[in-house]
Amino acid sequence: LAGQGALAAARAEFAEWLRGHRVFTLSSAEVRALHGGCLGPLVDSAFDRVDLEVPDGEAAKSLRQAERLWEEMASAGGTRDSRLISLGGGTVGDLGGFVASAFLRGIEYAQVPTTLLAQVDASIGGKTGVDLEAGKNLVGTLHHPRWVIADPMPLKTLPVRQVRAGLIEVVKIALACDCGLFEALERSSDRLDGGAPGPIAELVPRAIEVKIGVVEEDVEERGHRRLLNLGHTLGHALEAADGYRTLLHGEAVGWGLRFALQLALVRGLDDDVHRRALALLARFPVPPLPPLSIDTVLEFIGRDKKAREEGPVWVLPLEIGAAEIVSDLPADVVRHELERFFAAESEKS
Numbered sequence: 308l309a310g311q312g313a314l315a316a317a318r319a320e321f322a323e324w325l326r327g328h329r330v331f332t333l334s335s336a337e338v339r340a341l342h343g344g345c346l347g348p349l350v351d352s353a354f355d356r357v358d359l360e361v362p363d364g365e366a367a368k369s370l371r372q373a374e375r376l377w378e379e380m381a382s383a384g385g386t387r388d389s390r391l392i393s394l395g396g397g398t399v400g401d402l403g404g405f406v407a408s409a410f411l412r413g414i415e416y417a418q419v420p421t422t423l424l425a426q427v428d429a430s431i432g433g434k435t436g437v438d439l440e441a442g443k444n445l446v447g448t449l450h451h452p453r454w455v456i457a458d459p460m461p462l463k464t465l466p467v468r469q470v471r472a473g474l475i476e477v478v479k480i481a482l483a484c485d486c487g488l489f490e491a492l493e494r495s496s497d498r499l500d501g502g503a504p505g506p507i508a509e510l511v512p513r514a515i516e517v518k519i520g521v522v523e524e525d526v527e528e529r530g531h532r533r534l535l536n537l538g539h540t541l542g543h544a545l546e547a548a549d550g551y552r553t554l555l556h557g558e559a560v561g562w563g564l565r566f567a568l569q570l571a572l573v574r575g576l577d578d579d580v581h582r583r584a585l586a587l588l589a590r591f592p593v594p595p596l597p598p599l600s601i602d603t604v605l606e607f608i609g610r611d612k613k614a615r616e617e618g619p620v621w622v623l624p625l626e627i628g629a630a631e632i633v634s635d636l637p638a639d640v641v642r643h644e645l646e647r648f649f650a651a652e653s654e655k656s
């Protein structure tokens with residue numbers, strides 16, 4: 308369920324889902340302080356409610372946290388028909404899905420995403436996971452939530468920087484798969500700039516619809532769904548090489564999208580389309596590129612989870628709303644374009 312009033316609209320059916328069941332609610336103290344209240348009316352039909360707390364942000368996504376939660380759930384009398392609700396950003400959602408997928412071999416769960424990124428991306432598709440020392444998201448499962456309730460109400464307290472990072476993922480979805488969504492973004496980009504809630508409330512359900520369409524077509528992630536990795540080959544490498552310090556995920560993807568557009572020029576992307584995409588991205592400013600050497604960036608591109616299996620894969624937007632998966636880009640072309648990209652950006656800043 309997505310859009311204005313989704314929380315209220317979900318209430319009756321949600322009550323049925325929880326009636327007679329024990330419910331675990333999972334959140335960080337920070338998010339619960341802001342939006343814990345919206346769970347109240349949703350869960351009052353459950354016969355017992357147990358609140359579980361995790362550290363805020365990426366620190367939630369560890370096996371240690373998962374194990375502690377499983378112990379707490381077992382001690383609190385959790386059974387096969389207990390339910391779990393994650394309230395928070397993508398971190399709480401990924402951890403909650405992971406915990407639910409393995410507790411007693413799997414219990415039903417719901418997502419109430421409170422960041423834009425979690426609403427349009429992380430909560431859709433059933434991917435769950437935690438981080439290892441060796442890298443992010445290296446352990447996980449596929450476990451679809453029974454419910455995703457994406458209501459724009461909690462987004463009101465989201466810092467502008469987080470809103471913009473989320474909007475960049477919406478641009479990604481549009482550029483890769485849906486020209487209509489791209490045009491809608493262009494039309495409302497004036498009003499989106501400061502993170503105004505009105506137009507966002509309209510775009511979120513649309514972006515979710517597009518992502519669901521892609522995911523449903525390709526549940527195993529063998530084909531079409533990989534288009535959603537647009538901007539992520541360089542994006543993930545930048546985040547990791549920078550030690551997750553200066554860029555939010557969506558911001559790193561913003562740089563990744565710009566670079567994918569430049570690479571796409573090599574494969575015949577039209578100059579005007581290139582300019583048009585850059586113009587939309589410019590509406591959502593991101594911090595400067597971290598000062599990294601090209602060798603470091605290339606090394607991290609090679610380390611990516613997907614690159615480990617089959618070498619670097621690039622998703623190149625060849626038109627608005629139509630991207631292509633390319634795994635045969637010669638390494639020297641990538642290096643040359645990266646050098647140009649970093650040189651041009653450092654000149655600008």
Ligand SMILES: NC(=O)c1ccc[n+]([C@@H]2O[C@H](COP(=O)([O-])OP(=O)(O)OC[C@H]3O[C@@H](n4cnc5c(N)ncnc54)[C@H](O)[C@@H]3O)[C@@H](O)[C@H]2O)c1
Binds near residue numbers: 337435
């Ligand atoms: N499963 C997937 O398919 C998928 C896809 C994309 C990203 N992810 C994961 O999502 C995570 C990132 O998610 P995120 O960007 O939501 O980060 P996050 O969960 O860390 O949230 C970011 C910050 O926003 C705060 N916050 C949350 N809701 C708020 C609100 N309504 N008002 C004010 N502050 C609020 C949180 O306290 C946190 O500090 C990463 O771990 C990434 O791996 C998963």
Ligand SMILES: [Zn+2]
Binds near residue numbers: 428476539556560
């Ligand atoms: Zn992403």
